[in-house]
Amino acid sequence: xxxxxxxxxxxxxxxxxxxxxxxxxxxxxxxxxxxxxxxxxxxxxxxxxxxxxxxxxxxxxxxxxxxxxxxxxxxxxxxxxxxxxxxxxxxxxxxxxxxxxxxxxxxxxxxxxxxxxxxxxxxxxxxxxxxxxxxxxxxxxxxxxxxxxx
Numbered sequence: 001x002x003x004x005x006x007x008x009x010x011x012x013x014x015x016x017x018x019x020x021x022x023x024x025x026x027x028x029x030x031x032x033x034x035x036x037x038x039x040x041x042x043x044x045x046x047x048x049x050x051x052x053x054x055x056x057x058x059x060x061x062x063x064x065x066x067x068x069x070x071x072x073x074x075x076x077x078x079x080x081x082x083x084x085x086x087x088x089x090x091x092x093x094x095x096x097x098x099x100x101x102x103x104x105x106x107x108x109x110x111x112x113x114x115x116x117x118x119x120x121x122x123x124x125x126x127x128x129x130x131x132x133x134x135x136x137x138x139x140x141x142x143x144x145x146x147x148x149x150x
Contacts, residue, residue: 001071004064004066004068004075004076004077004078005068005075006064006069006073006074006075006076006136006138007074007136008046008071008074009071010071010134010135010136010137010138011068011069011070011071011072011073011134011136011137012028012069012070012071013068013070013071013072014070014071014072015030015072016069017040018044018045018046018072021041021043021048021070021072021073021150022040022041022042022043022048023041025043025048025066025067025070025073026039026040026041027042028061028066028067028070029041029066029067029125032066032124032125033125034058034059034062034063034066034125035054035055035056035058035062036052036053036054036055036059036060036081037052037053037055037061037062038051038052038053039051039052040052040080041067043072043073045128046072046073046075047075047077048067048068048070048073048075048076048077048099049072049076049077049079049080050063050064050067050076050078050080050081051076051080051081052057052080052081052082053081053082053083054081054082054083054084055083055084056084057084057085057086057090058091058140059083060078060081060083060084060086061086061091061140062123062125062126062140063078063081064076064078065123065126065138065139065140066125066126068138069126069137069138074096083090084088086087090142090143091122091140091141091142091143092109092140092143093138093139093140093141094109094137094138094139094140094141095137095138096133096134096135096136096137096138096139097135098135100133100135101116101133102103102116102119102120102127102130103116104132105119105139105141106118106119109141110141116130117130119139119141119142121142122139122142123139123140126139127139
């Protein structure tokens with residue numbers, strides 16, 4: 001599962017009818033604005049299509065994760081967003097597994113569970129509460145300047 005593919009049957013429930021999905025997801029992203037202007041979200045057959053302007057690749061990544069981690073969304077297309085190119089050597093993506101905690105993820109990926117706040121901060125718009133993560137949710141894990149997981 002890549003950055004733009006998601007499990008449609010999990011995530012935060014924001015809408016009951018797909019006709020309302022675009023407006024609900026757009027409001028969700030705007031409420032936690034990771035750095036997007038003129039955002040527009042449309043959803044058709046579980047595919048969320050984003051358009052607008054992102055101030056950074058990180059802002060675009062966060063908007064994609066915010067849209068994709070919504071129940072009923074199986075894919076996110078962001079070709080309509082003007083942004084600096086996503087540099088996958090700057091971040092790795094992780095899909096939360098059953099039983100995971102941010103502490104355990106930090107231990108595995110950063111070498112120290114005490115570093116879980118770094119993961120939380122890198123995903124502040126995606127994770128509202130560090131104690132409330134769910135299996136299937138995708139998050140960002142920042143890498144250091146040498147391209148290693150931070």
